[in-house]
Structures are given as C-alpha cells and as structure tokens.
Amino acid sequence: MRLASGRLDGREQLWWVTEQGLLRVGYVAALRGEENTEWTMERFLTDLDNALDLLQSWWHWAQESEVMTDRLPDETLAPVTQPGKILCVGLNYRPHARESHMEIPQYPVLFNKYSNAVVGSGRPVHPPAIAQQMDYEAELVVIMGRRAVNVAESDALRYVAGYCNGNDLSARDLQFRTSQWLLGKAADGFGPMGPYLVTPDEIPDPNQLEIVCRRNGVEVQHSNTRHMIFSCSHLISYISRYMTLEPGDVIFTGTPEGVIFGQQESERQWLKAGETVSVSIEGLGELTTPIGNWKE
Secondary structure, eight states: OEEEEEEETTEEEEEEEETTEEEEHHHHHHHTTOSOOOOOHHHHHHTHHHHHHHHHHHHHHHHHTTOOOSOOOSEEOOSSSSOSOEEEEESOBHHHHHHTTOOOOSSOEEEEEOGGGEEOTTOOBOOOTTOOOEEOOEEEEEEEOSOBSSOOGGGGGGGEEEEEEEEOOEEHHHHTSSSOOHHHHSSTTOEEEEEEEEOGGGOSOTTSOEEEEEETTEEEEEEEGGGBSSOHHHHHHHHHTTSOBOTTOEEEOOOOSOOGGGSOGGGOOOOOTTOEEEEEETTSOEEEEEBOOOOO
16 A cells, blocks of 8 residues: 555545545545544554554455545645654665765664654755755655564564655755764754655565665666665664664665765765755655755
8 A cells, every 4th residue: 555644624634645646544434434534644553453454445445436535635744744763874875885985884873863854745845054065865764563672683574564765865064063963964854755655565575676866857876775784674673672663663774875975075066945856766656855945
C-alpha cells in the first residue's frame, strides 16, 4: 500500500495513493458503517498489526466496489508529520565519505533533527538568513511501525512500517561552525519527506533501490542503496541497542556522492531561492522541495 497524509478542513487525515488518484481512508470507513472514521498516519502506525490488515481489506473492497474518493486534501503533508525521533546517519556511502574528505566510519555516525524540520513534498523551505551554503542530500527514510528494543539484525525489518524519500537539507557553513553538526541540519524545513509511505510488501529489499537527486531537473546524485556501508537492518539493530525505537520514529539512512560540498571549492554553487530539488527512489515516487526566500 501507499499511504499519504494531508490536511482537510484543518484536520490531518489519511489517504490511499492509487493509480486513479487519492482515496480517503475515513470516507471508505464511513461507507462500511464504521463508528470511528478518523484515520491518520499516527493511528495506522500505533496499531500497525491490526491496521495493516484492516486497511488492506478495505482497500481491496474499495477496488472491487469501484469506490471513488469524496474529497482531496487541502494541503499535502509529510507521511509522518510529528516523528518522535528523527535519526540521521552520516557518511553511510563510501564515495560520499571520500568526497567529504572524512574517514570511512567503523560505526554508524548518528545525528538528529526535530519535528520542526519536517515538511511534505512540494512545500517550500525558507532557510535561515545567515545560512549561505545550502546543500541537498537525497536519502532513503525508514519509518518505524513497531517498538524495537535490542532487536537482532536478522529480524530488524519486521519492525518497519514503510519507506519514503527524504532530503537531508544542510547548511554547510552552520554545520561546520562547531564540531557538532546539529545547527546546520535541524533548521525549520530541513527534513523534507514524502510524498507518501510505501509499505514493506511493495519494497521487499530496501537495500536494492536506485536513488536519484535532481537539481532543477538535472541529475546530480545517482546511486543504489546496496552501496550503503550500514544496511537498513543493521541501522535498526544498532540504534535499538542504545535507544528504544517507537512507531513513527524515522531514520534518514544517509546520502550517496554528488552533494555540492563534495565539489572543489571553486566549483561549488550553493542552492538559491527559486531552485527545486527532487529525490526519487525506486518504488517511492518523487519528493520535490522548492527552495524559497531566505528568512529575514
């Protein structure tokens, strides 16, 4: 399944993404006579085992009944609008570590963002006025659906609710102002995700996906998640040894080579207002991020 979050009449709701368009889950629930027709991504994730089977059955019923959607969202949102944790992995592709002139990590390099960084596909990002070196980072995002504590690597993907595209936007001048990367990574809008969540039945192997980033339509990054140093299952297992992963937590798994920071200093052309960055990962659609005006 493909599930998208949106806002309708001021309330967050959940839609299926179909070949014909969007179909609102709450509308189908009402057609089936359900008492509780309020469906959000949070509800889906916090009761994943029951919700997954239920929504699959409703989806098949809606297809057989040729149900068309009643209303579209007033505003599209990131699949998960308020993650409990946004964990990011740095230097997880060897060529990217080399272009950044950093050592190949022996352990996953972890840093974090917060919910203020979350924006959906198509939503413009307005960088801080002082940030002058804006960069893109196309990434596969793992969305957790089950509570994970010290899980085995062989079992780790069972805890995943789905996957989506992500863009780890980075202000390099702020990122390297100190030894801690947080300031350049966690500004408002610096964690675009979307356009929707794709459940694992459609992504049987997240470590075999083509990943592409385009700047104003021109390809600037192209790799495959098989080139990650630490696989999705390894990352989940590793992180869960030290902190509990909860439903709705997300993991940005790292970016391949091709970022602006990896170029020669004389060749770097940092992102500017009016540009658009898109991230496309095999089977996950396309995440688009317009770069808006800098904040005053």
